[in-house]
Amino acid sequence: MENIExxxxxxxxxxxxRFLTCGSVDxxxxxxxxxxxxxxxxxxxxxxSAMESESKKxxxxxxxxxxxxxxxxxxxxxxxxITIDVAYRxxxxxxxxxxxxxxxxxxxxxxxxxxxxxxxxxxxxLIDARKGILTQTRRHSFIVNLLGIEHVIVxxxxxxxxxxxxxxxxxxxxxxxxxxxxxxxxxxxxxxxxALDGDNVVNLSEQMPWYKGKAxxxxxxxxxxxxxxxxxxxxxPVQYVNRPNLDFRGFCGTVASGIxxxxxxxxxxxxxxxxxxxxxxxxxxxxxxxxxxxxxxxxASMAITLTTEDEVxxxxxxxxxxxKSLPRVSNSLKVMLVxxxxxxxxxxxxxxxxxxxxxxxxxxEHINYKIDVNSFERTEVDSLVLNDISSCKMLLxxxxxxxxxxxxxxxxxxxxxxxVSNNTVGAGMIVNVAKREEDSFKSSKTYTKSExxxxxxxxxxxxxxxxxxx
Amino acid sequence: MNxxxxxxxxxxxxxxxxxxxxxxxxxxxxxMYSVGKDSSVMLHLAMKAFAPAKPPFKFLHVDTxxxxxxMIEFRDNRAKELGFDLVVHSNPxxxxxxxxxxxxxxxxxxxxxxxxxxxxxxxxxxxxxxIGGARRDEEKxxxxxxxxxxxxxxxxxxxxSQRPELWxxxxxxxxxxxxxxVFPISNWTELDIWQYIxxxxxxxxxxxxxxxxxxxxxxxxxxxxDDERMPKELRETAKKEMVRFRTLGCYPLTGAINSTxxxxxxxxxxxxxxxxxxxEGRLIDKDEVGAxxxxxxxxxx
Numbered sequence: 001m002e003n004i005e006x007x008x009x010x011x012x013x014x015x016x017x018r019f020l021t022c023g024s025v026d027x028x029x030x031x032x033x034x035x036x037x038x039x040x041x042x043x044x045x046x047x048x049s050a051m052e053s054e055s056k057k058x059x060x061x062x063x064x065x066x067x068x069x070x071x072x073x074x075x076x077x078x079x080x081x082i083t084i085d086v087a088y089r090x091x092x093x094x095x096x097x098x099x100x101x102x103x104x105x106x107x108x109x110x111x112x113x114x115x116x117x118x119x120x121x122x123x124x125x126l127i128d129a130r131k132g133i134l135t136q137t138r139r140h141s142f143i144v145n146l147l148g149i150e151h152v153i154v155x156x157x158x159x160x161x162x163x164x165x166x167x168x169x170x171x172x173x174x175x176x177x178x179x180x181x182x183x184x185x186x187x188x189x190x191x192x193x194x195a196l197d198g199d200n201v202v203n204l205s206e207q208m209p210w211y212k213g214k215a216x217x218x219x220x221x222x223x224x225x226x227x228x229x230x231x232x233x234x235x236x237p238v239q240y241v242n243r244p245n246l247d248f249r250g251f252c253g254t255v256a257s258g259i260x261x262x263x264x265x266x267x268x269x270x271x272x273x274x275x276x277x278x279x280x281x282x283x284x285x286x287x288x289x290x291x292x293x294x295x296x297x298x299x300a301s302m303a304i305t306l307t308t309e310d311e312v313x314x315x316x317x318x319x320x321x322x323x324k325s326l327p328r329v330s331n332s333l334k335v336m337l338v339x340x341x342x343x344x345x346x347x348x349x350x351x352x353x354x355x356x357x358x359x360x361x362x363x364x365e366h367i368n369y370k371i372d373v374n375s376f377e378r379t380e381v382d383s384l385v386l387n388d389i390s391s392c393k394m395l396l397x398x399x400x401x402x403x404x405x406x407x408x409x410x411x412x413x414x415x416x417x418x419x420v421s422n423n424t425v426g427a428g429m430i431v432n433v434a435k436r437e438e439d440s441f442k443s444s445k446t447y448t449k450s451e452x453x454x455x456x457x458x459x460x461x462x463x464x465x466x467x468x469x470x
Numbered sequence: 471m472n473x474x475x476x477x478x479x480x481x482x483x484x485x486x487x488x489x490x491x492x493x494x495x496x497x498x499x500x501x502m503y504s505v506g507k508d509s510s511v512m513l514h515l516a517m518k519a520f521a522p523a524k525p526p527f528k529f530l531h532v533d534t535x536x537x538x539x540x541m542i543e544f545r546d547n548r549a550k551e552l553g554f555d556l557v558v559h560s561n562p563x564x565x566x567x568x569x570x571x572x573x574x575x576x577x578x579x580x581x582x583x584x585x586x587x588x589x590x591x592x593x594x595x596x597x598x599x600x601i602g603g604a605r606r607d608e609e610k611x612x613x614x615x616x617x618x619x620x621x622x623x624x625x626x627x628x629x630x631s632q633r634p635e636l637w638x639x640x641x642x643x644x645x646x647x648x649x650x651x652v653f654p655i656s657n658w659t660e661l662d663i664w665q666y667i668x669x670x671x672x673x674x675x676x677x678x679x680x681x682x683x684x685x686x687x688x689x690x691x692x693x694x695x696d697d698e699r700m701p702k703e704l705r706e707t708a709k710k711e712m713v714r715f716r717t718l719g720c721y722p723l724t725g726a727i728n729s730t731x732x733x734x735x736x737x738x739x740x741x742x743x744x745x746x747x748x749x750e751g752r753l754i755d756k757d758e759v760g761a762x763x764x765x766x767x768x769x770x771x
Contacts, residue, residue, distance in 0.1 A: 004739040011665055016477035085632065087613040088606045090659050097477040099657055111634055118636035240490040244523035252519070254487045283486050283518045284479055287670070288552075291521035301475050303486040303519070316494050340634050354639055357494075415639045422643035424633040 014092070017225060018099045020116045020149070022140035023126030028157045032126065032195035033102060036217060037091050039202040086116045095221045105136055110143065110373060110387040111340040114427060117147035118413070121225045124153045124216075129162045129192070133175045139373045141179055146336060146389065146429070148409050150186040151225055155216065160194040164207040182376070189223075191216050231408045234258030234266075235327070236320040237357040242305055250281065250305035251314055256356065256410040258322070260306070261297040265323040268314050269401035274323055276309040317358035319401040319411070327403050327411065331396040332434035336405075337364070338389050341418065341425035345384035351425070352417040353396060356410050361419075362396035391431070399437055405429035478666055481658055485512075486519040487638060488617060488654040492599050493519075493526050495642035496650070499599035500592075503529040503556070505541040506718045507674050508603035511663055512655060514672050517552060527601075528555045530591055534583035535560050536571060536720035538696050544675045559591035571722040572701055579720070589625055598644060601652045607659045617656050623647035660741060668734040678737065680714040680729040691725030716741075 023029040089100040101116030103109065117123065123144040127137055144152060154176050162168045169192045180188050191200055192208055193216065199205035202217045214222070239253040260266075264277045283303040285293040298304045306320065314320070321327060339345050345364065353362045368391040369378040384390055405412030416426030447455070447470045455470045475483070492499045501516060503509050516525040531545060549556040561569075564582040571579040592600060600621075606613045616632050618640040633641050644650060655663070667674060684695040686708045694715075695708045700722065713726035714737075731737045 004735045007742075008665060008668065008735060008738065011661070012476065012478065012669060014477050015475075016480050085614050085629075088657065089613060090607050090657070092659075092661065097659075097662070115634045115636050119638075239487070240494045242520060242523055248522060252490050254483055281521065283521070284482060286518045286521045288514070288517065288672075291517070299475075301480060301483055303483040303490075305521075352643070354641065356637070356639060357491075409637065413637045413639065415634075415636055415641060417641055417643050422641070422645065424635070424641045427634065427636045 010094070011092070014095060014097050016097045016099065017122060017220065017223075018101065018120045019122040019124060019220065020101045020103065020113075020120035020144070021124045021126070022103070022113065022144065023105050023124075023136075023157075027105070027126040027128050028195045029102075029105070029126055032124075032155070032157065032193070032201065033089065033100060035195050035198055035201050036098075036100075037089065039198070039217065086112050093217060093221050098220065105140065107136070107139065107373070108387065110139070110389075111338065113140070113143050114147060114338050114340075117144055117149060118427070120147075120149055122151040122153060122220070122223070123149045124155050127154060127156050127172060127176075129156050129158045129168050129172065132172050133179070135374045137176075138179065138376070141183055141185065142371075142373050142376060145183045145185055146338075148405060148429070151189070151223065152180075152185050152187065153189045153191060153216070153219065155191050155193050157193045157195055159192045159199060159205075159208065160197055164192070164194075164199075164205070166208070166210045169208075169211075189213070189219060191219065231257040231403070232259075233325045233327070233403075233408075234260050234264075234320075234322040235403070235408060235411050236260065236306070237355070237411065238314055238316055238318045238320060239357045241315060248307070249311075250307050251320065252303075252305045253357065254303050255298055255300050257300050257408055259297055259299045260304075260322075266308070266320050267323045267326060268312055269319045269321060269327070270329045270399045271313065271318070272329075273312045275312045278307045278309045281305040281307075317355075317360075317400075319358075321401070327401050328433035328435065329399050329401045330434045330437055331362075331399040332436075332438040333394045333396070333402065333430055334368075334432040334434075335392055335394050335414075335428040335430050336389065337384070337392045337394075337416070337426055337428045339384040339386060339426050341423060342386055343418070343421075343425070344386075345388075345426065347382060350419060352419055353394070353414050353428075354417055355400065355402065355414045358400055360396045360398055360400055362394055364392045365395050366393040368392060392428075394428070395438060402430050402433050404431060404433070406431075478662060478669070481655075481662060482515065482518075482666070484638070484657065485515045485654040488640070488652060489516055489519040489525075489601070491640055491642070492601060492652050492654075495640075496599035498595070498597050499527040499601060499652075500530045500557070500595055500597040501525070501527055501601040502603065503531045503545070504603065504718075505531065505537070505545045505675065506603075507663060507667060507678060508605065508655060510672050510674050511658075511666055512601070512603050513548070513552070513554070514670060515654065516554075524553060524555075528557050528595070530557045530559065530595070530597075530600075532584060532587045532591055533558050533560045534579070534587065534720050535565060536579070536583070536699075536722060538675075538677055538694070538718060538721045538724075540675055540677055541718055544673075548673065557591070557595065559587060559594070561587035561590060570699065571720060572699070572704075576723050579723070583720075592625060592649070597649060599642070599650050599652055601654060603655055604653050605658050605660070605663075606656050615653060615656065617653050618642060619651040619653065620644070621649045621651055625649070627651075661738070664734065664738045664741065668738070675718060677715045677718055679733070680712050680731050680736075682710050683713050683726065684708045685711050685713055685726050688722070692727075693724065694721055694726055696721040 021029055087102045091098050101120055103113045103116035125140050156169055156172050173190045192211055193200045200215045204215050235256040236253050238251045242250040242252050262277050267274050280295045280298050282295040282298055348363050350361055350363050353360050367381055370381045370388055370390040371378055403411045412430040414428045415424050418425045458467045561583055569579055569582050604612055616635045685692040686704050695705055714729045715726055731740045
């Protein structure tokens with residue numbers, strides 16, 4: 001029984017990595033996923049085989065999981081037409097738990113790929129060794145980069161069909177490194193693979209002795225991800241106000257970035273009021289018997305409840321930050337917007353903009369340019385349709401505290417909700433928060449003559465209303 | 471300098487975040503409480519998310535009247551110990567009709583006592599958010615399920631027009647009468663659940679642990695003799711075997727497995743070594759191909 005406890009101890013301390021697979025059926029994506037799911041199950045068996053022989057009762061584990069079947073399963077789903085979506089799959093290795101976001105690769109499914117990429121730390125871009133870099137490779141790389149994924153594994157698959165040629169591999173690698181430069185991809189890794197035969201998936205291939213890097217699973221298992229990228233500035237979006245009785249008023253949320261300690265000077269945004277952290281309850285430490293465990297500090301990703309020294313008005317949607325490192329607060333933002341609805345985006349139309357916990361009404365005032373996901377060319381447009389990606393100016397009806405997405409994925413992202421259909425119609429990444437606030441109604445409408453006359457009348461006779469000129 | 475937190479703590483944080491979103495965004499949420507291990511984990515997460523307060527929502531158990539006796543005892547004890555607000559609903563029409571899985575079959579029983587009962591309870595409670603314990607690793611149709619999964623006013627799921635769901639920003643917007651099913655433990659696997667139960671010392675019904683129990687062979691599985699309602703001729707074939715259950719539901723529809731696992735590490739070990747999926751013992755999924763997908767569209771979890 002010692003073995004299982006050692007195993008549990010090991011599993012307890014694993015970290016988690018979320019990755020996205022980009023490619024189409026033809027690239028062998030399903031085969032690769034099937035291979036990883038299958039082979040990671042083998043790892044359990046290795047670890048537990050000692051125990052297994054101890055107890056004949058369980059018989060052979062004899063992995064009946066037929067990889068072909070697994071792959072067929074994915075394909076039959078595809079035939080039913082319902083994989084036009086993101087499917088999440090899970091597996092575990094010695095060091096990590098993995099969550100795969102499996103998304104379709106065709107252009108009409110850009111929105112699904114964007115969805116899958118939004119939570120991924122790493123992307124695997126599949127390239128068919130026979131075909132090299134295709135338009136879709138450029139598209140996938142662009143989206144992955146747009147969504148802030150800083151680690152791209154270029155999996156050059158079907159090496160068996162090009163006689164495991166190092167030249168083919170090196171040529172594709174050379175071509176892709178131009179893309180890396182063009183897009184400014186931070187970390188790229190190249191692996192020659194044959195997903196079908198498992199070459200360089202779990203074990204290093206004997207067919208490609210010239211390849212000196214790691215096998216794919218080993219790379220995923222050991223790569224250092226996220227740590228170096230996370231902003232160290234304390235950001236705490238207030239999610240929920242917990243007020244069980246008059247003596248307790250706690251602000252619940254998950255630390256988006258940085259570290260907070262009891263006694264820290266904090267500012268509540270957008271109001272700008274300041275106070276100090278009085279106590280921190282870390283939800284992770286709460287047990288059934290003790291529900292009031294206080295911590296001295298908490299760091300990124302932890303679910304906590306904060307209390308403050310002074311009675312400050314704080315509500316859901318506010319952001320608590322360190323007074324020494326404030327983010328910008330404004331209602332005017334430059335954003336990258338991905339349109340996700342069949343109904344086109346309309347300039348000046350009022351949408352609900354939902355951030356990590358805030359909800360504000362706003363509109364898009366101007367489209368700076370639309371970007372072609374295949375050629376990266378920029379064009380001028382005045383409306384956006386499904387799967388369009390563009391740079392826009394967004395104006396909100398009240399200011400919010402936000403960071404640039406490149407600095408903080410959590411406090412720099414938002415979704416767009418249609419106020420009538422309630423659908424999620426867009427997703428956005430903040431590029432820049434304006435220094436100052438802007439009048440969000442400035443140019444949002446052309447006024448009729450009679451409206452202008454009424455406006456004039458009000459300004460003349462009711463100056464105390466502070467009505468602005470239209 | 472950021473110490474990476476372990477995968478279980480990340481999953482825990484994600485689930486707590488989701489539960490707090492629900493409490494903030496909806497006026498009348500409810501958490502499904504099915505008494506099983508996943509429900510036990512969800513209850514535990516809800517207690518953590520809102521401490522020192524109690525969870526600000528009700529817990530709903532749809533009692534088909536055919537659950538294991540121990541489940542009902544366990545449920546009532548937990549409600550008393552933790553002080554959460556428990557609502558129990560059974561379909562009164564079904565009770566009147568004396569619906570029995572033995573007599574009417576699992577499909578009719580499930581439709582009336584489970585799916586229909588659930589709809590009744592949800593309509594009666596007028597809940598705008600229903601928190602469920604489904605996981606994406608359980609079944610293929612669930613791998614694509616959103617964490618906030620929109621349901622129309624007939625509680626139906628439309629797998630082909632799901633709202634895109636990005637980052638950890640969930641869209642809670644609905645019209646009156648519509649609702650959202652919320653799955654806070656979507657990204658947990660069966661192993662994560664067991665590991666968490668083990669580490670956090672979460673109470674679960676003893677039916678999960680192996681014990682000598684009276685079982686009979688029924689439709690290709692072993693089921694436990696839990697009461698007198700099991701047909702007499704079937705009961706007469708009962709013999710004692712060392713068994714446990716991998717999932718808990720209605721006793722006539724829940725297959726037992728032979729096992730000697732009497733502790734959590736032993737259960738986990740057994741799970742890791744087995745090749746069959748968790749739901750194998752659940753008769754409901756076997757009725758027809760794609761049963762789960764169909765049931766979900768109809769409004770079952």
